[in-house]
Amino acid sequence: MQKNKKITIVTHGANYHPDDLFGVAALSIYFKSKSQPFTIKRSLDKKVWDKADILLDVGSVHDEKKERYDHHQIGGAGERDTKIPYASFGLIWKKYGKKICGSIDVSDYVDKHLVAPLDASDNGVTLYDIKNPEAHPVQLIDYIDAECILEKNKSKDKQDFDKSFKKLLPFAERVITLYIEKGKSKMLAKKEIQKIFKKQTKPEIFVSDKFIPYDFEDYPQVLFYVYKDLRGGWSAKTIKLHSSTYDSRKSFPESWRGKRDGELEKVTGVKGAVFCHNSGFLVVAKTKEAVLELAHEALI
Helix, strand or coil: CCCCCCEEEEEECCCCCHHHHHHHHHHHHHHHHCCCCEEEEEECCHHHHHCCCEEECCCCCEEHHHCEECCCCCCECEECCCCCECCHHHHHHHHHHHHHHCCHHHHHHHHHHHHHHHHHHHCCCCCCCCCCCCCCCCCHHHHHHHHHHHHHCCCHHHCCHHHHHHHHHHHHHHHHHHHHHHHHHHHHHHHHHHHHHCCCCCCCEEEECCCCCCCCCCCCCCCEEEEECCCCCEEEEECECCCCCCCECCCCCHHHCCCEHHHHHHHHCCCCEEEECCCCCEEEECCHHHHHHHHHHHHC
């Protein structure tokens, strides 16, 4: 696009969804980073759509060269290898994600953890089963829908979806930015974990002098993560089976759970044992030696 030309971004008017909100937010982040002037319009008028430099979530056309990003046409606009179809946010991200993030790895991370789930919700794709119908996970879409419902509940003459959409844009931009930073952090952590893992003597227990946020998906042999706790002492935590569950590859023994100090020392036989969480995913000790002893004992 021509430098310094004011870009007109258009999406549909009336009520909105996360995919058009976040698609516009991604474009806003991109053009701000380029110091390129732009304006955002929401309209149900086809004449306005036709004049758009970038049109998303409306128009029944997906054509990157023409900057048209809709997925409502017959046959949709393609899907990922994971079978999750693209919605407008995903189509925008596929074109601009790497440019925004400066890295394909970070862009892919954001797509997997933010973009694809929102695309799935817009395309009616169920991603998980709810075990307890009385308490389902709180999602971004719930918040966006609630804001939109506030406008729907108003009388027709007082509804202002454009104002509501505009109010949510900074929030959406912030969420995208946080996921980008989290992705960058994950990439750095991965390199650090690889370096430390080469020096480990027992692959089931990963030991670090500081806590490095990591899920160890690439290390199925790791069962416990031992690290120096920011609050003092040392901790050992279990490794989740996968990022979408709280179930662990291996938990700390039932007999330890909920116990503290002398009571935990007695049941474990480890001097310096401080605490074991009720759910069995974490133990805390005064020293590195003590927490390692707890981790080794839990392996048996």
